Structure formats: structure tokens, C-alpha cells
Amino acid sequence: MLSVTGVSKLFPGVKALSGVDFTARAGEVHALVGENGAGKSTLIKVLTGVYQPDAGEIVHDGTPVRFTTPLQAQQAGISTIYQEVNLVPLMSVARNLLLGREPRNRLGLIDFRRMNRQAQEALHGLGIRVDVSRPLRELGVGAQQMVALARAVAIDARVVIMDEPTSSLEPREVRTLFDVIGMLRERGIAVVYVSHRMDELYEICDAVTVLRDGRVVHTGRLADLERLRLVSLMLGREIGEVRSEGLTKFSGSHRAAAEPVLQAEGLTIRHQLRDVSLTIRPGEVVGLGGLLGSGRSETAKAIAGALPTDAGRVSVGGVPVRAGSTPAAIRAGISLLPEDRKAEGISPGLSVRENIALAALPRLSRFGLVDNARVDRIVDTFVKRLRIKSAGPHQKVGELSGGNQQKVLLARWLALHPKVLLLDEPTRGIDVGAKAEVQALIDELADDGLAVLLISSDTEELIEGSDRIVVLKDGAVVDELTGDAVTEDALMRAIATEPSTSSTSSTSSTPSASPQSAESVGSTHD
């Protein structure tokens, strides 16, 4: 139906796709999987005309095509449902559904009555009853997703691409979605399904293509692929692979105190986390394992007060921390080094000195005036201790290398004398040498008695850096590896475990689901 051969796409400095072959067949649900940066989104954008490939060709219905706009792809029968609902919230459901295809009367004016009726019928076909003349934003996210789906199907689609369609759906809505996917399959439509939820993949997908670092590492029938094998393909690690020790700069275990300094209990965020609990002792590095989208960053952010939680408690040294407030978390001694250094961390236009002092300013000033001598002293200490290489404290941080930027950020948080340090992908995007230095630094900090939470997509780094690993899957803790069990094999097995009794799609245990789910699909009609 739709296939690409030898597609490559270059971005400045990165080869997002190199020589990718991919075929979506009629009446088949094809899973497209891979970790962060594997090239899934780029491939989807190439298929839908958002990006043009630098090499390779796209064949649709037996003829080579070149889409330069999403509109062209849509006209060729390729429609996409994005992870975030991509509709216009202020416009009515019907107008969203039929934008660009509105029924018109003889004068060329839009016939609203016919439009609403068509929209109503299209949604009924998917088992959804809503008042189509209401603005879209009055619907729940799940229902909005269904409208997007109805739109995708309505435009006579031959190929439907779904990018993590279930990430914001209630279990009941997931069922509806799966029914619709089954319907599409029977109609001979090719479905490309992107998801990180292994259980879902095995439930509805026929074929799978695994991407890693912009290349196809596996393609074939999903039923022939074991879960464990799939995980190892995604992570790029062989099961039972023999390796020499000491590839990272981590020294191994630390002596940890007996009493945990950080206690997080039952953290829950609707659609993101379910009842996540963990503890960290002073001097201990606890790793958070799991695939992309399993809730690792969300857990760190919830602990640091950067994400409002629906339930759960965080306490430091036995003292409860007010939830949903970063200042409260910082006062309690929790510091978060965020995943996205550029967007959430450094201020590139400010100097090294200003960046380091930023978070500590309230402590370094009196009556609102900053004590410059103290700032200098602190900046000096950390530049030396973390071996930050810069032309001087007044150099702009934006001019430093990635590794040094990361160290500046570390210094910023260390200047607050935290008790708990949450590190989200601390070595991503920095070169090998700097990586080793940051790793050594994490070790040192733990030796100094800091409690560290480490999130890393680099399995090796996670295994060697952590004393203990808490494994997350679909927003819940599925396993905890301690002592000798902290191995790549054990980690991959934990991630690949099949759901024991209840599958994700049938659990309805999210505490907040009950009162609010009533507004979703099926109950908003008048």
C-alpha cells in the first residue's frame, strides 16, 4: 500500500534517518517502535509530507510519490493522528471534523445542518455520541482523540498513521480505539501504529518495524518476536551479552546509610503515573529504569514539585514536602537536573557565574541585594570542584560545550546544598570525555552522602551507576533490582514482563479515573 525504500533524512549535525525501508500493507496493523531519537517521528513526518526525504523514494499504491505538504498526503489517502490532539479547540466538533470538506449549498455557502448531520453520522459510526455543534474543547481528551480519528477515517483514508494514540486515553477509550482499528483492518486500510506500550502492541499489531539511531534494526511479524527480544532490539543491547567491566566511570557501589532521606509514596498523575513509590538513602544512587514514556521523567518531576500530582506524598528526612511546588521542594533539599538542558535548564545568554548563582540567589542576598563577594566565592568553588572549563566566570554559557553546560547546571543545584539530587539524562548529548567526568562526579557526590536519583536511557550507564534500580512500565513500578540483580539482563526482563493478571487496557485502578471519566466518550450527548 505505502512503502518507502532507502529513505534518508539529514538535519544539521544529525542523520535522523539513514536508508530506511518500511512497508505498510493493506489490512495490516504495523507497529513502529524505537526509543527516543530512533527516528520514528521523522519517518512519520516523511510519510505525511511534513518533511521531504534527502534520499530514497516513497511508493504509494504502486506509484512513486513526492508529498510536499500534509494536504497532498491527505489527498492521497494518508491521514495521521498525532499524540497531541491536533484540532482547533475553539471550533465546533463538526467544523473540526469537516474542515476543508464542508458540505455546501448551491450558492457555495456552507450548509451547517447537513454538516452537523454528517459529523454526527461519522461519530456514530465509531460509537461516539456527542453534540457536534459544541466547541471541541468542551470534550474530554479521549473524545477529542476520537474526533481526530473520525476525521482521519472520514477523508477516505487508505493509510492511517497513529502516533501514540493511547497516551491520554482512559482504558475504556482504548477499547473503543482498538475496536475502530479492527474495523479499519477489515476495511483493508493500512494502519501504522506507534506506541511504547508493549501490551498494546502485542494485542493489536500484526507486523513490527524496530528503528534505532535512524536505521531499521528489525522488521517482520510481531507474533514471531518475543517480548524480551523486542526490548533488546529497541535498547540495542544483546541479552546475556558478555562485556568487560568498567566501560563507564562509575566505581560501583557506595556505602549508604540505613535510613532513607527521600521517601515518595503513591505518586499518581492521571494518564502518567500510577502509585509510584520509592526511597533513596543518603549516599545511594537509585536508577529509574524503563522505556521511553514509562513515566521516568514524570516521577522525577513529581518529586521535585514540577508536576502537580493527583495523589501521593513526598517527604525529605521524614518531613513532608508540599506537593506541586518547586520552591517548597528546593527548600526541602530536592534539586532536579531536568532532561531538556536547553529548554528547561540553562539561560544561554547569561554568564557562567550568573547561571550558577541563579537558583541560590535568595540565599546569597540580603534585603534583595546580592552579596557579590559570596557569589564569587561559590562560583569559584564549583568551577574548580566540577572542573568547568570556560574562558572565565563571565563567559556566556551558550558558548560552552554540552558537557560544561551540564556541569554549570549541576553547580547551580549543588550551590543549594541539596540532600536529594534528581538527575534526568545527565549525560545525554555530551561527548564521551565529558560524559565520563559527569559520571565520576555523580559517584563523588554520592560518596559525599548525597541521595541521587539517576534516569538514563543509556542502559550501561544506568546499570553501572546505580546501586539499585526501580523499573517503571506504563507509569507504574513493576520491579526493583538490588545488589547482584542489577544487570542489563534483569532490567530488560523486567521491562518485557507480560502483565500478570490484568492487562493495561482493562485496569481501571487509576484513582482519579472514576469521577471524571464520565465526561469522556459517550456521555456528553444531550
Added chain:
Amino acid sequence: MTTGTKEAGTEPAVVPEDVEQDGGPGRGERFSALAQQHGALVTLVVAMVAASLSFDTFLTGDNLENMALSSAFLAVVALGMTFVIVTGGIDLSVGSLFALGGVLAAWGSQYGTVVALLLPLAVCGLIGVVNGLLIARSGLAPFIVTLAAMLGARGILLAVTDEGSRTYLVDKDSFFATLGQGSLLGIGVPIWITVVLFVLGAVVLRRTRFGQYVYAVGGNEDAAALMGAPVARTKIAVYALSGLCAGLAGALNAAWLVSGVTILGTGMELEAISAVVIGGTLLSGGFGFVSGALVGVLLLKVIQNVINQIGSLDSAYQQVVSGAFLAVVVVAQTWLGRRRRVL
């Protein structure tokens, strides 16, 4: 969870307690929607009733005709502005284009009515297209692009009038002059033209595919693009439309004044924007209607008229009142919008 409730409130996931309970929109929601759509109209009616009770001279034929006439030109400019603002843009060039259109029309009127109308429409429409191209294709900010056009158009105006020293006059007996001066069934021609344009504008915005695209682009530009809407073309069209409206309003104004006055239109872009916003159109785009622009213009003119009637009050205070009123409207809109989870 003690804090963070505010953030949570804007999360779609935790949406509408009031929406689902009775199966439809909550009463508060419905009130907010009504207030946003008809608040300006209610205020206008109240202001007019109050004014006619306070001043015998307010509700006279002459006074109403005067107000309507002076509203007409601003209203036509505001009509084009409505389309621009619904796409989430802004057009600061309309004041200059209004003046330029007037001068070009007055100059062109010596060659006949067709030239007097087409010349300003062509020039102002072209400047609008250039605005639209720069904004849609080069991704420049509408504010800056149309600010440049505002200065540039003023410059062209000075060039064609020898630094403003030459004033072109319109022959009082020409057909073109009757477009401004004439009347039909006792009502001035510019008022008729304005009404017709607003009806057309309402139909285009509400009932055509182009109108839907205008809302979609303003409501969520990325989504509109992914849904296959011609985002760039829509943007170019609205700025062209705004330029055309400003040029036409300028031409009609010149016909009314029977001369091309160069000093007109300064600050008119801000008046037009205020009128549109007061009428209930969201400055952030995606929501609005042309009738609101008309109501907004009338409201501004009634305030102006009342202050003139008081007489003892310096007319400078008219701007203070208009400004304060705009501030109140924007605050109310934000508040209503938050209730409706628009902003």
C-alpha cells in the same frame, strides 16, 4: 495537592465538572459565552438609552446620522481588521492606508469614478498582499511587518502630495462625490455601503470555507496546517482584505470630504483594533465575529458623542474614557475566557 490547582484546572484531562453534569454546557459557561458575544451590544444599548435620557439633542435625526456617518469609515476598516485578528494577527498599517486611499481617490477622481475607486483599492490591496506574503511566507511577526507598512505607506502619501502641501479636491458634482455625500431613502450612501459590506463580511466569515480556515488558523495554526488547511494563503488573503477595506474606507471618506486630506488616519489602526476587541473578538485569535466590530465602533462613537455633548468636559477626556473602557473589556474578556477555558 494544595497548590498547583490552578495549573491542574487548565489541564484538559481534568476538564469540565460543569459540562457533564447536566449533559450540556454548564450555566456559568453559557453565561460567559453570552456575555462574550453580546456584552458589547448590551453596553451599547444601555449607553444609548442613558445618553438619550440625559441629552435632548442625542436622539435627534441629525445627531444619529452624524454618528452613523462618522462610524461608517472606521467600521469598514474594523471589518477587515476582524479577519486579521481572528487569524491571530494584527494590522497596524490600516491608518496609513486609509489616508493613502483617500488621497489616491481624490487624485484619481479627475479621471472618473472608476479610477477613483480602483486606484486606492489596487494600491492598498497590493500593500496588504505584501504584508501577507512577508508574514505568511517569511514567518515575520505581523506587528513588525505591518508597522513597517504603516511607515512606508505614510511615506508614499507624503511623496504624492509634495510633503503634504498639495491637497487634491474632488469635483462636488461628480458621481464619485455622491458616494460620500449622497443619500438614499434619507440615509447617507456610506452607511448603506457599510451595511452591505458587513453583511457580506459576515457571510464570508461564517458561511464559507475560507471563513472556516480563518478560524482554524487563528485557533491553532499547527493543527490547521496538519489538517490540510492552506495556512499561508489564508493569511495572505486576510491582510489583502484588510488593505482593501482600509483603502475603500479612505476613498469613501475622501468622497465625503470632497478632498484627499493627508493628515487623516493617524492612530486609526488602534481605534479599529479597540473596536474589534470591544466587540468580543479575541485578540489571541480563533474566536470573533464581524457584527462585534460594528458594535464596537458604534460604542466608541457614542462615547465620543456623549463627551462632546457634555461640552464642559475637554474632548481630550474622550480618549481617557475610550482607553479605560478598552481596558475593562480586555480584563472582562480574559476573565470570561478563563471561565470558558479559552485562554
